[in-house]
Amino acid sequence: MDxxxxxxxxxxxxxxxxxxxxxxxxxxxxRLILRCGDLCQVTYDTFxxxxxxxxxxxxxxxxxxxxxxxCLPVADDYEVAxxxxxxxxxxxxxxxxxxxxxxEMWDRESxxxxxxxxxxxxxxxxxxxxxxxxxxxGTTRDYEWTDILGAKLxxxxxxxxxxxxxxxxxxxxxxxxxxxxxxxxxxxxxxxYVSDDARSPFTKVSARMQLLTKIKQLIEQxxxxxxxxxxxxxxxxxHLL
Numbered sequence: 001m002d003x004x005x006x007x008x009x010x011x012x013x014x015x016x017x018x019x020x021x022x023x024x025x026x027x028x029x030x031r032l033i034l035r036c037g038d039l040c041q042v043t044y045d046t047f048x049x050x051x052x053x054x055x056x057x058x059x060x061x062x063x064x065x066x067x068x069x070x071c072l073p074v075a076d077d078y079e080v081a082x083x084x085x086x087x088x089x090x091x092x093x094x095x096x097x098x099x100x101x102x103x104e105m106w107d108r109e110s111x112x113x114x115x116x117x118x119x120x121x122x123x124x125x126x127x128x129x130x131x132x133x134x135x136x137x138g139t140t141r142d143y144e145w146t147d148i149l150g151a152k153l154x155x156x157x158x159x160x161x162x163x164x165x166x167x168x169x170x171x172x173x174x175x176x177x178x179x180x181x182x183x184x185x186x187x188x189x190x191x192x193y194v195s196d197d198a199r200s201p202f203t204k205v206s207a208r209m210q211l212l213t214k215i216k217q218l219i220e221q222x223x224x225x226x227x228x229x230x231x232x233x234x235x236x237x238x239h240l241l
Contacts, residue, residue, distance in 0.1 A: 056100035138234025
């Protein structure tokens, strides 16, 4: 474990908007940022982007050995609790969702998009809290991401609990409304996040529902412990999260 046990975790995770921690950069916050970067890098180290492989679009390593195999510095402190998969209802350029050229491809509709990791018992006892990290993969190629999926914004009301008491159809009417009042995300990323595909065993439910289901399971499993949930993501995808 690379973090001291006496860290003020609520402040480190933004409860006071990191007041007093940024200039100069707090050492523990720096450690947390680097850890999140390492967890995110795992998604690139394990992702198979060779279109000649029948496993293109999949994780190279399984859950039990993923963190150790990619040599994550804190691999022994965490366990992978679940994988996340994504699809899209519309055609998405291959900078994000890749497809194998093989006739024996592992899945025709989906890509591996990230994972959920949880601190083990020993580390959780030392920290006094159970850490949950959600690591998302971004694009796999150096394209301009606004050219990949477009920069059009759309309402994110379906993702926001109790947004003005509006139903989804009402929220869609707000797409052209005041940006300061209507929560919005980029349309391309939202499509990937909420799409499902009944033809795929991996995305019968959307990436969003996969994540929510797993987080609910972990909250129930560790209901008697203090929890923290942190999302780490490549820059492009943060426009969705």
